[in-house]
Amino acid sequence: MRTVAIDLGGTAVKLGVFASGDLVAGDELATVDGQIGLDEVADRVETLLEGEPAEAIGIAVPGVVDPRTSSLLSAHGKYAELHDLDLAEWSSARFGHRAVVENDARAALIGELSDGSARGERDAVLIVLGTGIGTAAVMDGCIVRGRHGHGAIxxxxxxxxxxxxxxxxxxVGCAEALASTWALDAAAAAGELALGPRLAARRSAHGGIGIRDLIETRDEPQSAAVLDHYIRxxxxxxxxxxxxxxxDVVIVTGGVMRAGEIILPAxxxxxxADLWSSSFRPRFVIPDDPSTSVLRGLAALASDPQAKDGHDR
Structure with missing residues (x-):
């Protein structure tokens, strides 16, 4: 049995083919100005399958999924061509099977619950720190989706x-608008940040900066101040x-956590320190392989009807 996982991420499309729960083939395509070509995605998947039929498909999108139509309801500036497109039907037309379509943060959480850093946990939250800020939650073994698909994300x-x-x-004043990769670069471009000489040189050399640049120049007072604001x-x-x-557990993932030894303790x-006085202090974990969290979650969703409904996770 071949299960196909398609992660339509904010800056890249990741593809995976699974057999008996194991990732046996993968590929990645860069997006262009936040847009993708689904025909190219399907062609790459067929190449990965090497003539084997796909028996289950999972697709993740970086936004809200309409639970009635399996389409991307909203992603604010990303993948406009996917709005109102029934991805399950698209999958049926290209691969002969309707896809399970899920928000990418939820899929990442399911990946870590099924075969990762939070395996066996029944109460967990996940935060993705990268281009934006994504979240997801599971309560008493049930993935939180909400009546209209917006729950916890x-x-x-x-x-x-x-x-x-x-x-x-x-x-107004969203966390993502204040402490994400896109917000950092936008603030720097608008002259709203005081940049130390090393960080300014990186921006000049590369045409932009990311959170990794903040971390690597944190010996400069300006970078240290911005990084502290981001962590708060x-x-x-x-x-x-x-x-x-x-x-019980908080899963912290995303590109920022490549510097997890610096970020996670703080x-x-x-x-x-900030939680309600009687609140349980959860443990914090970082996935061992965060680059495949979404793909693993999609494989679990696509191949397990109970996981799809969120009843045994």
Missing amino acids: LGGHVTVDLDGPRCPCGN TWAAVVVTQCHAFDP LRDRVH
Whole structure:
């Protein structure tokens, strides 16, 4: 049995083919200006399959999934061509099977619950720190989706500054608008950040900066101040998730966590300090293989009807 996982990420499309639960083939395509070509994606998948039939398909998108139509309901500036497109039907037309379609943060959480850093946990929250901020939650073994598909995935759009900038989502002072890769680069381009000489040189050389640049220049006071603000903002997101869902474990993932030994202790300590006095202080984990969390979660969803419904995770 071949299960296909397609992760339509914010900056790249990741593909995986699974057999008996193991990832046996993979590929990655860069997006162009936040857009993709589904025909190219399907062609790459067929190449990975090497003539073997696909028996289950899972697709992740970086936004809200309409549970009625399996389409991308909203992603604010990303993948406009997917809006109102029934991805399950597209999958049926290309591969002969309707796909399971899920938000990417939820899929990453399912990947870590099924075969990863939180295996066997029944109460957990996940935060993805990267281009944006994604979140997801599981309570008593059930993935939180909500009546309209928005449940638990909009943690990056909690207001942390009433006087902050307006986010592309329409809200004011969202965590993502204050402490994400895209927000950092936008603030630097607008001259809203004081940059130390090394960070400024990186921006000049590469045409932009990312959070990794902040971390690697944190000996400069300007970078250290911005990084501290980011960690406090991320902590506010995690505290809100913990207050809402009361987890045993917090999974922290995304590109930022390549510097997890620096970020995780500071984030954990801040969260533990800011939680409600009687709240349980959850343990924090980083996935061993965060690059495949979404793919593994999609494979579990696509091949397991109970996992698809979120009843045994």
